[in-house]
Structures are given as structure tokens and as C-alpha cells.
Amino acid sequence: MITGFLFRALDRKAILVALALMAIALLVPLSNLYLPASHPLHVPTHILSLSGKYLTYALLALALDLVWGYCGILSLGHGAFFALGGYAMGMYLMRQIGTRGVYGNPVLPDFMVFLNWKELPWYWYGFDQFWFAALMVVAVPGALAFVFGWFAFRSRVSGVYLSIITQALTYALLLAFFRNEMGFGGNNGLTDFKDILGYSVQARETRAALFAATAIALALAFVICSGIVNSRYGKVLVCVRDAESRTRFIGYRVEHIKLFAFVVSAMMAGIAGALYVPQVGIINPGEFAPANSIEVVIWTAVGGRGTLVGPIIGAIAVNGGKSYFTAAFPEFWLFALGALFVATTLFLPKGIVGLVSGGVARLRTGREADRIEETLQPEAGAAE
């Protein structure tokens, strides 16, 4: 069955994207580590870490595309799953600091020491072990998504309502994590990391390895998503998106189908967060901000939703643009970002991928373009 899954997953498109990502995972770090700085193909470290960050965003956008593009669930709270994964990883990294904190306390993180906490809260136990933290990176977002989705999908909360309560969810978490009593470092969050698996997070090699890990994770996630959407289940998923009631009448348990996609997507978002934290060096409640989650939606929309490749391109392009504009036109970049949102929804309903394939389709009426057309069209009818 797994071979069957893989076989379907690895259609030509998936193979190519996965191979491209694998190549990036290998070549970019090598170029950074072994090519001399003067070499034209040398990738400087700051670009490496920046690209690593973009790739985690791409993974997050990919996760969102699975639920939004293929299942019609517009989650405005995916940042919450991302942040929870990030916090799980951050807690592991905090525990790795050990006696190297400013107060030299072997067990308690610095922020607990200066808030006069005497012992570690129970939910911090186990995070000194990487395997446990790694488990939590997927388990916590997965569990939250399961509980939330279980209730929401069963009571048939859908469309705009669902979007708004996912937003309420992430906002409530934002407020909760801001509280210092929660024991997650309050507004400052978790920072000042030293080691991951025994290697210094600041070392060039570690950065290169993290980059490679992110690219590989993205490739794997892409293959998995591609497998899901090309499977029988994936077809049903699209049915749910396009005509939820009909699917239900045919006899499918719509809420289970949605729930599965939602949980898988949340877990992927958690992994993205976990890879994000060591590369960026900080996780704080700001990641829960509803605005961040909305931005993820924008990346997906700009790239082209329901295409799997689109969100990856969108996340990289929008964030690249953001990096550029915040440096080049610091006063005006919000105009550019805002205009991008408006323009995308008005003129590029299918995103960059749709634009490219549309353009190609006009030149030669390709099968591919029609397929994308097909998968994108019916959304309008489904949502409210």
C-alpha cells in the first residue's frame, strides 16, 4: 500500500520538485562551506540562513495549501501550529543551554531564574531529550488541531466562521503565551540558544546542516502532500472542497476527511516551526499574531493555491520581496505589500503558478493548464 502511495505520489511533477529541493539541500550548503568567498557561486552565510528561513515559511505555506487549496478550509490560525512546533523546539534548545545561562543555573532557564521560580514546571520535563522534543513538535500541534477540528468539523462550522474562530484560537494563544505565568518566557519568548544535538547553533556547519534539513523536510512534505492529493482520499478531499453536502450525501464522513487533512497540515506546520527556531534564534508569542497567519495565506495565494508548488514559490517570493523592500524602501514597503495583496486577489486569482501556466496554455493548449484550471475553479461555489 505504501508503495502504491509512493508510486502515485511520485508523478513527474513531484519527482522534479523533490529532486530540485534535494539538489538545493546538497549544493547550497556545500557552496557555502567549501567554495572560497570570492567564488561567483559562493553562497554567503547570511543568505544561507535567510534562505533557510524562507524554506521553513515555504513548508508552512505548503501545509496551509493542503487544507485551503485542497479542502477549502481557510485557516487563519496556522501560525499557531507553527509557533507551537517552534516552542517545542525552543524548549529543547533552552534545556541544552544548561549551566551556560547568565545565572549558571543547571536546570532552570534564565527567565525562570529571574522570576524567582524554584523548580521546573511539569510541562518542561522531558524537553532535555531531543527525541521527546521532536515528538512534541508534531504531537502538540497535531493534538490541538485534532481537538479543535473534531469539535469544529463535527458541528459543521465552515467557511468564514471557521476562519474567524481559527483566528480567535491563535489570538487566545497569543495572549496566553504573553503571560509570564505561563512559563514560556512571556513576551521575550525563548532565546539565547547555544547547542542543538551537541553542535553550536552559531557554527557555519550547523547552519548549513539546518538548511539542508529544512530543504529535505520540505521535499519530503511535498512528496507526502503530493501523495495525499493524488490518492483516492485526495480526490474525496477535493470533493469536500467543491461540494461538501453532496459528498456527505454520497456517504463519506466529511468531518473525518477534513480532520485528517487538518491534523496532517498542523503537524507539518509544527515541523516548519521547529526548523525555523534554531535558524532564527528566537521564538516568542509574536509568532501567534493573527497578522502572521494571514500573511501565510497571502504567500499561498500569491504562489497559487491548490497547486502545492505555488505556495513554495509564493512564500519565497513574498518573503524575498519583504527582505528587499524593508531594506531598500523602509518607509514604503507596507504600501508595496498591501498593493501586492490587492493585486493578487484582483488580477492573479490563481497566483504566480496560474499566471505562468495560463500564459503557457495560451501558447499551446496543454493538458496541464486545464488541470490546474479545473482544480481551482470550483472554490467560489463552495465557500458561503
Add this chain to the structure above:
Amino acid sequence: MRLIILLSGLLALILAATMPVSADEAELRAVIAKFSEAKKFSQTEAVIEELQALGDTDAVPTLNALSDGLLQVRESDGAVFIIKGDGETVDLLDPLTREAAGTAPGADLRKVKVKNSIRRLIADVVSGLTLRARNSAVRLEAAETMFSRPDPAMIATLDGVIAEETDAGVKTAFMQARAAAVLQSDLPEADKLDAIALMRDRGGRDVLPILTAIGASTQSDAIRAASREAIASIEESMMFWDAGQNILYGVSLGSVLLLAAIGLAITFGVMGVINMAHGEMVMLGAYTTFVVQEFIRTSAPWAFDYSLAIALPLAFCVSGAAGLVMERGIIRFLYGRPLETLLATWGVSLILQQAVRTIFGPTNREVGNPSWMSGSFEVGELLITTNRLWIVVFSGVVFAILLLVLKRTRFGLQMRAVTQNRPMASSMGIATPWVDAFTFALGSGIAGIAGVALSQIDNVSPNLGQGYIIDSFMVVVFGGVGNLWGTLVGAMTLGIANKFLEPYAGAVLAKIFILVLIILFIQKRPRGLFALKGRSVEA
């Protein structure tokens, strides 16, 4: 030398307390002139004490001016004046008679510096001097000051004042002030028991500490028992008042939420457009108020109290126009795709925020409260702040007008027709695109009006709108989409629930609880409190 002055001052004080003396005007002027040399706070205090020693009520305006920072010294000759007005040149008034005494350039004047402890000293001195003032309000104020800072040394004086007092209200206040002083003195038990009884009758929160203090410090069992009993009775009535106060706070918070959400109830609730730029419409309204006030400040300062009335229609027009442009330019292309309007309007909100930031700067702008919206008053133990009260009234009026527009006007009829069955409405000859446009403009305009009200209690900054957008959505979704009454009930429920949770859970947890409750509530009733029934819902 200083000692002698002080001693004679004290003597004079005692004299002043027993019989009103009118000091020589020249003497008074001589003391007031000393303010020009008072460079240190301690020197200023000494001069005030000298004035107190003279015991002349004529010094009261001078002292009040000093407290308000209006007593200033002309640098060129060291003369002391009360000033009026500000700007390049200011009017000078005689410190005693308050008659006009010419003008002086602002640069030539130096303020006699005061600080809090001096202001308190002045308040005490003034209350001592005004115990026999002609105006009963002034006497009442003096009595309240004495009550808040009781001094056993004043008992004898108060006895005299009480005997002379004719106004019943003021007399009670003096007796209460005396009682507070008695409880701190070493008078016999019987006096203190009487005083406790008086305190008990007065009631209220500010009595409790006095009673607690006497209960804790006394040797006498009778006094302890009396004070304990008085405390219990006061606390019982306070509980009732506290609950009332919480409801009041809740209603006030609820009406803020209602104001913020009511425009959204139209754009989102009636039209189904997720307008993420709704908060920015509120912000535009607030900035309109700022611009109006700026204009009034520079060109017609006398009209300041009317600034909000002028700002209201303007804010409606500005935000309404912005909404109209948005609908015609963007949203009309996205009908039927609500999730995409969300993205586009989010983009618009970013642009509007940055535009305001570029034009008005990123910092908060000052929007003043007109005088009729400042201050507070008490009803029993309930403290009602005037601006909150006006906001409650205002949101009620806006709600009522909106309801009327929807139910009783032709436009409202068309609007409802279009939202209920667009093709049918269209075939009946309604220009549906324009109804859409004006409905959206109406929702945005209402948001602008809300901005005028919110400018009175919150920051006027480019971030203003962001703070309300999530709350507004919660209110509309909780109340039930497409139903104005739902929005009203939703806003009030959330406001009051929040205020009742806050004392137990703290502000942050209260908010989290509310959010979680809404999430759970939506599971139970996915369409909100007042769900629309019928076909249109399922479309």
C-alpha cells in the same frame, strides 16, 4: 528669626481658627511678594505657611493660582502676578484683586514652581481658610479635604464652624470631618462611639480604612465591636454597589464593542463581505476628529466644545467615501469569494495604516475631551465617568438610527431585498450594484462615527484599528450574522462577562476565557446567538 515668624504664625493660626481676622492688605502683599524670591520648594512652603498664619481668605485666589501654576514672577522687576492666557504675550492679573495689570511677554515670566506636596499643603491651607467662606460649595470642599486628611488639632475649630453652619449638607460634612478627626484623637470612648455611628451613616469606601484603623488600634472592646459592626454593614452594601459598578463597566465596554462592531455587522453581517480594513475605517474617523480639532484650535478656539459634533458628519463622510471607493474599486469584483475579499481588504488595511503613518506621523495624536465629556459624578457609590456615559448613550443612538434606516427607509428596504434575494431584487428594478456600494459605504461610515467616539477613550494612532478588528469580528459572529439585535446582545454579553471575570482572573485571562468561550459557543451554535433562519442562509 524664622522661628519667631513661625511661632507668631502658629499663634496667628490659632487666632485665625477661632475668630476670622482680616489682615492688612499691605501685609498680605508683602508676603505674596516673597514668592519672587522663593527659588527652592522649601522656601515656597515657608511663604505659604506665612500666608496661612495671616489667616486672610483674600489669599485664597493667590494660593489656588499657585497650585495651578498660574502664579508667575515678572523677571524684570520681581513682581508677582496671576497670569491668564498663553502664547507670546500673556495678560497679567493682580494676585489679590485679580484686576487686570497689563501684559507681559511670556519669556519675561517665571513660574513659581510647585510640586505635589506643595499642592497638598495649599489644599489644606485653603480648606482651613475657607471654612467660613460665603459660597457653600467652597465650604463643602473644605470639609471634604478635612475629612480626607483628618487632624485632631482642628476639632475645636470644627466645633465652632458646625455651630455656625446653616446649610444642612455642609453641616453634615463638617460633622463627618470632625468625626474622622475625633477617631484619631484621644477623646473619651463615648465621643468615639458617636463618631463611629456617624461614619456608619456616611458609608462608602473611604470610611472603611478609618474604621479599620480605629478597630485595630483601640484598647476598648466597645469601640472595636462598634467599628467591626459598622464595617460589616458598610461592606454588605458595598457588595451590592460593586456588582452594580461591574455591570456599569461591562455596559460601557459593551457599548465600545458595539460601536466598533456595528459597522461590521452591516458589511460582514448583511453583505457577507469580510472587511479586514474595518478597523482602519474606525481609525479614519478618529483622525478626522483630530483634524477637525486641530483646525478649531488654530482658527476658532471657542468652538472646541462643538468639535465632536462637527467631526461626526465629517467622519461619516470620510470613512463612507473610503468605503465607497473600496467597494467600487476592489470588492465588487470579488463578490461570491468572501475569503478573497478578506485578503484584498487586509491589503487595503496595510495601505491605509501606512498612509496615515506617512501623513500624520507614527506617534499618537492628541484628541481632547470637550469639557462636557470630562470628569465624573457619583450616584450612590457608583462612579460614572462622563465620557463613558456619553459613549453608552451615543452607541445606543447610533444603533437606533441604523435600525430605523434598515427597517423604515426605502434604502433599507432595498438593502434587505438585495441581501435576501439578489436576482429577484434585480429583476424588480433595484440597481443592485449601487445598493451594494452604498450599503458598504454606510457600514464604513458608521465605523468612522465609531472612530470619533473611540478617539475620546483610546490612542489616536495608526494602530488604532488593529486593536478592535478581532473583537469586532467576535461580537458579530457571536451575536449572529445578519442581525443587528444579535450584535447588540453579543456586544453587551461579551462586555459584561469580561468585566465580571476580570476581578477574579485578571485582564489577560479574562480575555482568553472569553475567546475560548466564543470558540466553544460557535461549536454549539455555528451561526451565532441570533441565527438567520431560512433559505438564504444555506446559499
Add this chain to the structure above:
Amino acid sequence: MNFIRKTMAGVFASAALAAATLVPSAQAQEDTIKVGVLHSLSGTMAISETTLKDVMLMLIDEQNKKGGLLGKKLEAVVVDPASDWPLFAEKARELITADKVAAVFGCWTSVSRKSVLPVFEELDSILFYPVQYEGEESQRNVFYTGAAPNQQAIPAVDYLMNEEGVERWVLAGTDYVYPRTTNKILEAYLKAKGVAPDDIMINYTPFGHSDWQTIVSDIKAFGSAGKKTAVVSTINGDANVPFYKELGNQGISASDIPVVAFSVGEEELAGLDTAPLVGHLAAWNYFQSVDTPENAAFIKEWKARMGENRVTNDPMEAHYIGFNMWVKAVEKAGTTDADAVIAALPGIQAPNLTGGMSTMLPNHHITKPVLIGEIQDDGQFEVVSETEDLVPGDAWSDYLPESKPLKSDWVELNCGNYNTETKTCLGGS
């Protein structure tokens, strides 16, 4: 096949875009010294930080008018970290590696500083941090020109205790690390001074809290216990305006319950009608109303540049001092090389705007006077108390048990957190 091409084209296009962003924006010119300015120009913190960007540009222009530095012109590199903390780290990295700036002036919130710390450490550059903060930190690459708690909070409490006779304390703050730490320190300090635990009320509110009705009425109730009460406010930025409005409306005047604030300066008051607030206090190391020739010149220049109704405030002065110290240190070292400048900085003196000379200490904090000011009806402060001498900034508070034995000395010990009991330099750098 076309799909491959499309996808690859897309990936390359975006990669190219990403790469384009990172190539230094101006071709590295050898004849300028670049100075990074890392302040949020958008998002929630823009309200406070934009002014600091403007003041840095002004200071750099001034220095260039004086002939620049080491014979070269200074060039400001302004970026916008958009109040987004991870973006602060990204932008710091970009400034240091791509733009090759000699030093960075920036950050406001503690979290933004914490976010960039590892970057400065790793890439060995210099950050000047201009805002009052909670202390409990001393990093080799960071110079703290704002106040440490002992340069602001403790003198303010002393003033209230001695001058106003305050016996009952409300410590109200926004729930983040600066108020938390400051209140911890103050609580310990007050208890050491004999204040009963019942006489201390601590309250935290979220960022941007706007409905203060309940809390203000609680403060009022707490304050009517017969003892003189004061509020020590570490309420942050945006939440202050509705807080003060509610105070004014509920009729709490400064002579009843004075509020002393550590985060409210001239800039914040500019958005308020201050008439009902007259007499409330703030503790800073600088006020615009301070009457010295340096300050008059500074204000004149600022107003000429930015407009007549702009005000100056404490963090601006901190940048003024920090920038001048950096200039002197670079001149002393004869190079902009980070290690040389870091070594040269301790001991450097630069005039502050209140008439004294501030010194950079070995713990990378500076000496400052502490001023207590009362709010006036024109939105300015009037100084009612001033410390006799400059107070040296203390990185590690003596009132917190864990940080009491710690000491920071980058000159002799080369350590930011030296434990004087165990005689060891604890972890970190």
C-alpha cells in the same frame, strides 16, 4: 515537460529576487563609514522608534558637517525591522555582513534586543541600545546607553517615599519582562525598607490594554486605606493614553495618588491632553525642559529639522550620548574595527544634555543623572528632584537574590556575569 520549465523558472526567479535583496544595496564605497540604524518604522513599535531613526540621521549629518570621522564621511544605513522580532535578527545580520556597518544603533523592546544579541556576538559587531531596560544582562558587543533599574526605578521610589511620604504602593505594569523585573526589584527594595506585603499591590495588563475602568477603580479602592498611596507605572507605550484618560476621568488627581511612570516621556504625552495629569511624575535621565546650553542647542537643531511641535525625549538623549561616545572611541582607536572600538569604549566620556559628563563603564553601561519630573499642562515635565551625582548603571541588581553576586567587567575580568562568590565567569560569553 513545460511544467518542469515553469517550476524551475519560478524557483529561479524567486531565488534571484531573494538574492537581489541581499546584495549590498549601495556598492560598498571605500570612502564612507557606514552606521546601521535598526529601528522599526512600521508596526506597533513605530510609534516610539521612528523618532530614534530621525535623531540618528540628524546626529550623523551633524558629524559629517564637522568633517566626518577619521577623514571619511559617515553614511547611515536605515532598515525597517517592522516591529517583527525575528526580522530584527535578520536585519542585523544583513547590516553587519552585507552592508558592513561599523556599528549599529537600534532596538527598543527587550525582545528585539534579545533577538539580535546572538547575531552581534557571532559576527562580532557593536550595538548601541538607547532605551531604559530591566538590566540582568551585560554583553560584550552591546553598549547600554539607557537607564538600568538603579538609574530610574529606585531613585523614583526613594523620592516618593521621602518627599511624598508614600506608604502604600501599586506596581502596575504591562506583562512583559521589563515591568516584571523592575517590579521584582522594587518589591524586594520596598520590603527591605520595611513596607508590609499588604501595602504592595502588583497588577499586570496585556500590551495595548485599553479598558482601564476596573483597574483604575481597584487602584482607587487600594488607595483609600488611609495611607498615602502611589502608583509606580511600568505600563508600556500605547496603553498609557487610555490609562491616564481613565485616571483623569475617575478624578484621581496627582495630589491624592501620584503616578510615577518609567515609560512615559514627552513623546507619549504629545498624544494627550495633559491638563488633568498635572503633578503625575516620571523618572528619566533627561527631560526636554532641562535648562542647559547643550540641550537648548540640541532642541533647536531637532526642531529646525523636524518641525516646531516635535519634542525630544530620554532615548533620544541616550542615542546622542552613545553616538558621541562611539565617535570618540573610534577616534581613540584610530579604526572602526569592532574589537578595537569595544576595547576603547570603556572610560570614554561624552557630555550628556543635562550638563554633566557621562562615562562608559567597564560593564558597558553609562553614568547618568536621575531626574524626577512632574507633568505640566503644556505636555512637558518640570524637574522636582535630581540626584547630586551621576549614578553608575548597574547591570546586575543587588535586590534580586540570583543576580546579587554577579558582576560585569569587560575590562579587567573580560566577563559579563562574573560570580563574585564562586570567582568564576558563568557560561555565556
